[in-house]
Amino acid sequence: MTTPSTRTRFAPSPTGLMHLGNVRAALVNYLFAHQHRGVFILRIEDTDAQRNFDLGGKQIIEDLVWLGLIYDEGPGKDRGCGPYYQSERMPLYQEKLAVLIKENKVYRCFCTEQELERSRQRQIALKKPPRYDRTCLALSADACAAELQAETPFIWRMKLDDSLSFEIHDLARGLVRFELKNFSDFPLTRQDDSVTFLFANAIDDMTMKISHVFRGEDHLSNTALQAALYHAFATPLPTYWHMPILCNSEGKKLSKRDFGFSLNDLRAAGFLPEAICNYLAIIGGGTFEQEILSLDQLVSVVRFDNISAAGQVRYDVEKLRWLNHKWIEKLDPHELTNLSMPFLTAAYPAVAMMDQAMITHLLQTIKTDIVTLADAVQALHFYFNAPTLSLGDITHHFDHQLPAIQACVMEHIESITAVDSFLQAVKLSAKEKGIGMKPLFWFLRFALMGQQDGPSIHDLITMLSAEESYKRIKRLAE
Numbered sequence: 001m002t003t004p005s006t007r008t009r010f011a012p013s014p015t016g017l018m019h020l021g022n023v024r025a026a027l028v029n030y031l032f033a034h035q036h037r038g039v040f041i042l043r044i045e046d047t048d049a050q051r052n053f054d055l056g057g058k059q060i061i062e063d064l065v066w067l068g069l070i071y072d073e074g075p076g077k078d079r080g081c082g083p084y085y086q087s088e089r090m091p092l093y094q095e096k097l098a099v100l101i102k103e104n105k106v107y108r109c110f111c112t113e114q115e116l117e118r119s120r121q122r123q124i125a126l127k128k129p130p131r132y133d134r135t136c137l138a139l140s141a142d143a144c145a146a147e148l149q150a151e152t153p154f155i156w157r158m159k160l161d162d163s164l165s166f167e168i169h170d171l172a173r174g175l176v177r178f179e180l181k182n183f184s185d186f187p188l189t190r191q192d193d194s195v196t197f198l199f200a201n202a203i204d205d206m207t208m209k210i211s212h213v214f215r216g217e218d219h220l221s222n223t224a225l226q227a228a229l230y231h232a233f234a235t236p237l238p239t240y241w242h243m244p245i246l247c248n249s250e251g252k253k254l255s256k257r258d259f260g261f262s263l264n265d266l267r268a269a270g271f272l273p274e275a276i277c278n279y280l281a282i283i284g285g286g287t288f289e290q291e292i293l294s295l296d297q298l299v300s301v302v303r304f305d306n307i308s309a310a311g312q313v314r315y316d317v318e319k320l321r322w323l324n325h326k327w328i329e330k331l332d333p334h335e336l337t338n339l340s341m342p343f344l345t346a347a348y349p350a351v352a353m354m355d356q357a358m359i360t361h362l363l364q365t366i367k368t369d370i371v372t373l374a375d376a377v378q379a380l381h382f383y384f385n386a387p388t389l390s391l392g393d394i395t396h397h398f399d400h401q402l403p404a405i406q407a408c409v410m411e412h413i414e415s416i417t418a419v420d421s422f423l424q425a426v427k428l429s430a431k432e433k434g435i436g437m438k439p440l441f442w443f444l445r446f447a448l449m450g451q452q453d454g455p456s457i458h459d460l461i462t463m464l465s466a467e468e469s470y471k472r473i474k475r476l477a478e
């Protein structure tokens with residue numbers, strides 16, 4: 001089997017639920033792989049057992065399916081580079097560590113947390129960048145043997161060659177140069193023998209033959225260290241794109257406190273996966289003639305060859321809402337019904353007993369007014385709940401005209417089963433009595449739905465049925 005040359009991966013740590021930063025990383029890796037007829041891989045980085053929250057990355061996998069970002073290779077889809085859970089790849093990391101030990105590229109470090117902290121503070125006081133002071137690199141063989149004899153816990157550190165510098169290729173920044181003398185000998189293992197993110201992540205990228213690594217720019221300095229690992233294994237580096245971090249409207253890194261940071265929140269608020277992917281793919285990257293784009297269309301139009309290195313990408317909820325509204329309008333009527341059902345049944349248990357065609361009809365009538373699926377609940381409130389407004393609440397809207405409006409509505413109310421002619425007749429007699437159309441319609445709206453905004457009067461009567469409309473109008477008119 002030949003290995004396609006473009007291989008990207010989404011490598012989340014299951015330490016929390018998916019947020020927009022993760023989704024964007026997954027999406028960008030997916031789009032690039034598809035654009036280059038490559039392979040999009042999912043790898044679950046679960047080496048930190050204590051912080052694992054989403055066991056087996058189950059939620060992550062469900063989220064990716066929901067978003068339509070289907071991976072080609074990963075858990076349950078082993079194409080020869082598995083397992084795809086880092087927790088199952090320990091033998092590989094041990095094997096690679098053994099190579100580094102044999103080649104004298106790593107050393108044991110027995111320093112305690114307190115000692116490391118003291119050394120850090122000393123360096124800060126001396127205005128030096130904090131760097132591991134290499135106490136343990138200087139240990140004699142005897143001293144090291146004595147520590148081992150005493151069973152002092154230790155970790156393995158990478159021995160960086162200060163004379164080396166590396167250039168990495170970043171799609172937005174071009175060639176980025178790092179000098180190893182500016183970095184610390186970094187840990188490859190922890191005292192409990194588990195491996196660090198830096199080590200496992202680089203070994204996996206190497207052995208999974210990842211050609212492109214697209215991740216947040218907070219990983220840029222990690223890349224410098226990982227380049228040292230690639231060098232140690234004489235493996236060519238992938239191409240990178242360190243993506244700008246998503247920021248809120250104040251320019252601060254997007255966080256839990258910002259609405260829509262968590263994918264679950266967006267889903268619960270009735271955002272569609274199409275809109276979320278569409279939004280995340282078009283922000284901060286070029287101009288698009290047409291902005292409503294499906295995943296397939298995004299694969300063809302998103303460009304990776306002229307990415308600007310602009311500092312931040314603003315998360316603009318209003319733009320996302322606009323796109324969501326557009327995607328809702330595009331939904332096939334039955335799909336809109338299916339997707340809205342969970343929201344509607346939770347709010348109005350009666351929906352479960354209703355005819356599907358009726359629900360579809362209701363949703364089609366209000367869909368231009370809603371931005372998210374959850375908005376359908378409010379938009380249909382009037383249908384499930386007769387208005388509680390009384391005449392007293394609304395008289396100030398009509399001045400002295402109210403009695404005349406009431407009279408002209410009551411005059412024709414019996415013909416409401418024929419909506420068109422009912423409305424014609426009421427309008428005509430309002431005109432004769434010198435009543436404006438505006439107050440007349442206001443009156444009918446208040447009677448039917450208790451508020452001003454919403455579907456047309458004609459639609460309202462059809463939605464509610466003539467019988468129910470009759471009751472509501474009569475209640476307010478009498």
Ligand code: GLU
Nearest residue numbers: 011012013045201214215
């Ligand atoms: N597990 C890392 C994270 O979630 C992966 C970073 C990377 O893509 O290399 O931040």
